[in-house]
Amino acid sequence: MAAWLCLSSCVRDEIEPCPPLRVMIGIEDKNYANVDAVEKVTGLERRVDENKPFRSYIQKLFYIMYEAETGKVVLTKHLHDVQGDAFRATGDIPEDLPFGKYVLVVWGNILDEAPILAERDYRVYNLHMGEIEGYDTYMTSDTLLYDETHYDYEVDLKRVKGKLIIQASNLPDKICYSEKEVDGVSAYVTHRFNYVRSAVVRTHAGWKPGEAPVSKTVLAPSLQENGTQVKAWFYDDLREDIADIIPPPVSVTMERNKLTLLKYVYDNGKFTIYILINDN
Incomplete structure (x- = not known):
């Protein structure tokens, strides 16, 4: 029985590798919720095409991942350019990440990290540093269970402002x-x-x-x-x-x-x- 369990479970030193955690990042709020009414009445804001590549809307991402139970940070991906022309961006997750429950926090559509670093907590964002409007920021926070049967996820960024x-x-x-x-x-x-x-x-x-x-x-x-x-x-x-x-x-x-x-x-x-x- 023990041998059977060993063969059927996913262990890091087996010949067959464990499935890596895969996270695809999309965008939920490409248009403002009331854009159609505003366009109809005033024409001052117009609906954008929602079928373009990810980086047509958001060009840069910043994200961290931490253990859900302990809060220990296991991944920090500082501000970087989105690559390629896919409809969703691919999260850069280490292949040797152990199984467990994690929280992934993604910030997008910003040009520098200052609003994230301001409180020394990557889970808190300073919306109007220096009394200026700042960026049209996007964010998502998702709890991910990673094991041999749960390893493929899609998350969606929402507009913050x-x-x-x-x-x-x-x-x-x-x-x-x-x-x-x-x-x-x-x-x-x-x-x-x-x-x-x-x-x-x-x-x-x-x-x-x-x-x-x-x-x-x-x-x-x-x-x-x-x-x-x-x-x-x-x-x-x-x-x-x-x-x-x-x-x-x-x-x-x-x-x-x-x-x-x-x-x-x-x-x-x-x-x-x-x-x-x-x-x-």
Whole structure:
């Protein structure tokens, strides 16, 4: 009986090698959840083709793997380029990895590791370092049982942030510059998609006088409903310290993988501000 068990189980020193752990990485959120409604009503964001190679959407990946029970890190693959034109990226897993239960955490669509390294924990990501919008980050975290019958997996990256789109119309011709402050978005996300602490994001944009500006900013989700406040200032000269026109603050709810749209319409010294809700 013991001999039979030895022959039928997968042991590393047998002639036949154990099946290596194979992980194929895909992308779940290639389009924002409400992109069709936004495209229909405004045309400011358009649906992308979802059938292109993986690296058409995400060019770089970072991932770690650790033991589910102990938390011991067994693999760290620092930021690297995605190779080839396959529909899914292939995880680079060591062939001599012992059987066991592991957690694989993958970060994607970033150009540097600073947001991952900020907290010295590869499972926590700093969403808006330095009060800037940062990257349109993707992440997945999956528990994988690796044994002689479980060794082939597919995991899918999800978008971590949403996007705020602001359109301004009927501005005075001389207005050509704006600043924006967004307060009350999440500062960190964990590998379990838990969003914690509050952050402020500041942006600025310029355009030619007479144009109707549109700004797009990727932002972490709000910590609570209507918990994100958007402030804007419009100038006729970027060197000025005092804004020429200032719309009232707007409270919105930023959501993961969703578009939030504001339209500022200027008329006779004041703004009317519209928020796109669903497709209205």
